[in-house]
Amino acid sequence: MESLEPTKTLEALGKLDGLEALETPSLLIDADRMDRNIEAMADMARIHQVNLRPHAKTHKIPAIALKQIxxxxxxxxxxxIAEAEVMAAHGIRNIFVAYPLVTASKIERAIRLSEQIELIVGVDSLAGAQQLEHIASRHGHSLQVxxxxxxxxRRTGVLYEQAAALAAEISAMPHLRLTGIYTFRGSLLxxxxxxxxxxxxxxxxALMAQLAERLRTQGIAITDVSxxxxxxxTYAAAVEGVTEVRPGTYVFHDRMxxxxxxxSLEDCxxxxxxxxxxxxSADLAxxxxxxKTFATDVQPGTEPLQLKGFGHILGLTDATLARLTEEHGMIELGPLAQAANLQIGDKLRIIPNHICSTVNLHNHVVMQRDQTYTRTPVLARGMLE
Incomplete structure (x- = not known):
């Protein structure tokens, strides 16, 4: 990793005198805040006595995954599976691919990887399970699912009311070891x-713990409720019967x-x-x-967040990152922001609405610790296959 020259601290209105060694746009990570976020979630999991299995899609950086472990x-x-391969190549020995693998090529890769590390793969359909079983059988291999x-x-996942029947069929397949159930729900109620x-x-x-108990009464040995x-x-971990949580964004946090x-924004x-x-013009910068710099998947003005703009501009309270084209960000300036008298060449810091998708747009992040800046490659960036 390349070390950059120390720079001056931020000015009050979010302008930067320093950081001249960095080209922009550049994704900065405050390493001390990141470390605090990692420790806080780990402490939460210990308090509730559940396993913590962070989702690495947020950072895509093996060194950060190792910190979490x-x-x-x-x-x-x-x-x-491509993300799993990158992580395994850099020392991660226990990986859950929380995504249905249904093509022969990906299943072959999963089998090869599971011969080297502890690998768990997701399944949500009978057709997908049959494909896993067929290829695992051909290799004489057992896959944990x-x-x-x-x-x-309403994304991937078997419908809740159909889960028991599908679990029974999967558990009968000789080359698949059904050890758990999982869900991703987000902030839905x-x-x-x-x-x-x-x-x-x-x-x-509660929904998942109840389902797991129902499956056990059918003789299906569910040990993991993720x-x-x-x-x-934090709240799901407190439910009796839950064994694992899979947060991702917490490592950096974001405006969402x-x-x-x-x-808080100070935790980001x-x-x-x-x-x-x-x-x-006076009201536009x-x-x-x-x-190509900021994720746009969390759109302004949508329920339930009702965010204004595509990010929070540090130090400019009435400025809004209102519009984006590929290479341009249009910041609308209110009276207070206009008084700051931004000049061409001034630098600003913006907390994105969604950090996970933003990270995947950047080849590297810049880790900031005190006044030292270090470029760190996002090794699993673009690993989409």
Missing amino acids: EAGAVGITVAK RLEIDTGL AGKPTLDVAAAGKEEG VGSTPTA QARLGVC AGSVLVTVVSRP IVDGGS
Whole structure:
């Protein structure tokens, strides 16, 4: 990793005198805040006596995954087999691919990887399970699997009321070891988006714990009940019968989590450093970060968050990152922000709405500890297959 020259501290209005060694746009990570976030979630899991298996899709950096494991995580979660391969190549020995693997090529790769590390894969359909069984049988190999349950998000996952029948069929397959069930629900309550993450987490945990108990009465040995995103993990972990939580965003946090009340903006470790490249009018500043820099999947003005703009601009209370094109970010300036008299060449820091998708847009992050800046490659960036 390349060490950069120390720089001056931030000015009051979010302008930066220093950081001249960094080109913009650049994704900065406050390492001390990140460390505190890692420790806080690990402490929560210990208090509730559940396993912590962070989702590495947020950071995509093996060195950070190793920090999470050192703090107490049992392993990590990924979405793609390519991410698992990168993580395993850098020393991660326990990985859950929380995504249905249905193509022969991906299943072959999973089998090869499971011969080297402890690997768990997701399944949510009979067709998918049959494909896993067929290829595992051909290799004379046993794959550990978890059944994904749809608890209301209407994404992947077998419908809740059909889960028992599917679990029975999977458990009868000789080359699949069904050890658990899992879900991703986010901040949903009674099927609708909510800001009441406590109630959402408790409902999520209860639904899954009840299902696990029902499966056990059918003779299916479910040992792992895996739930919980960053907003709901603390509350789902408190439900009796839940054994594991899989938060991801907490490692950096973002504006979305702050709006949900999970953290404060001061807890957000990630921000994007941008430069003002144009001042067309008093109420408008253009920066060099657009949709290729900031994630746009969490749109402004949508329920339940009702965020204004695509990020929180540090130090400029009435400025809004209102519009993005590929290479341009349009910041609308209110009276207070206009008084700051931004100049072309000034630098600003912006906390993105969604840090996970933002990280995947960058080849590297810049880790900041005190006044030392270090480039760290995002090794699993773009590992989508």
